[in-house]
Amino acid sequence: LAKTTQPISMDSYEGQEVNITCSHNNIATNDYITWYQQFPSQGPRFIIQGYKTKVTNEVASLFIPADRKSSTLSLPRVSLSDTAVYYCLVGYNAGNMLTFGGGTRLMVKP
Amino acid sequence: SQTIHQWPATLVQPVGSPLSLECTVEGTSNPNLYWYRQAAGRGLQLLFYSIGIDQISSEVPQNLSASRPQDRQFILSSKKLLLSDSGFYLCAWSGGRGTNTEAFFGQGTRLTVV
Numbered sequence A: 001l002a003k004t005t006q007p008i009s010m011d012s013y014e015g016q017e018v019n020i021t022c023s024h025n026n027i028a029t030n031d032y033i034t035w036y037q038q039f040p041s042q043g044p045r046f047i048i049q050g051y052k053t054k055v056t057n058e059v060a061s062l063f064i065p066a067d068r069k070s071s072t073l074s075l076p077r078v079s080l081s082d083t084a085v086y087y088c089l090v091g092y093n094a095g096n097m098l099t100f101g102g103g104t105r106l107m108v109k110p
Numbered sequence B: 001s002q003t004i005h006q007w008p009a010t011l012v013q014p015v016g017s018p019l020s021l022e023c024t025v026e027g028t029s030n031p032n033l034y035w036y037r038q039a040a041g042r043g044l045q046l047l048f049y050s051i052g053i054d055q056i057s058s059e060v061p062q063n064l065s066a067s068r069p070q071d072r073q074f075i076l077s078s079k080k081l082l083l084s085d086s087g088f089y090l091c092a093w094s095g096g097r098g099t100n101t102e103a104f105f106g107q108g109t110r111l112t113v114v
Helices: none
Strands: A009-013 A018-023 A032-038 A045-050 A053-056 A061-064 A070-075 A084-091 A104-109 B003-007 B010-013 B019-026 B032-038 B044-052 B055-058 B065-070 B073-078 B087-094 B109-113
Touching (some): A018 A104, B003 B087, B019 B109, B032 B073, B055 B065
Parallel strands (some): B010 B109
Antiparallel strands (some): A018 A070, A032 A045, A053 A061, A084 A104, B019 B073, B044 B055
């Protein structure tokens, strides 16, 4: 399973766009990139998943360059409620384990 | 729709006592099932994962064990709890073989060993 590297923490202010980058140099051909959000005392929640280029949903965008060795989660116009830990996972789901790294602790300030 | 149930929500147990946490999934078949533990302020540590009945892989060799007696039931157990077993335990499921769907988590069990 490809190892991921993320910044430990980030600070932002309400209304700003936040970009969190994840490095996964050993990503395999079949691997997908998935991002989760976790609030204190809750289980992680799926945000977005992609394989290449750009994926957008109502919550976030995911940018994946051609070499797929990194990915960037983009949160537009964050609010205080976006304060959470964000995890990047890389893997192919069929019968394999989902291993979480340390995540990025995002603090949104007023 | 699929749902995942995990109980109890909180648990306080003395050192040396047994443990049994149960997780069930509804609305899907042959899911991958996972048990994670999260210490305060830390990331998620994968303990066990299962791709089918009686097919369980252990990632952390400790005094914990897991069983999957039915397709959608996953149980985390211990014969004798240690203080270091305290933490937030999460059960999760994801699609079975050949899929790339996301994982869905239960609400978690806060275990305090005293």
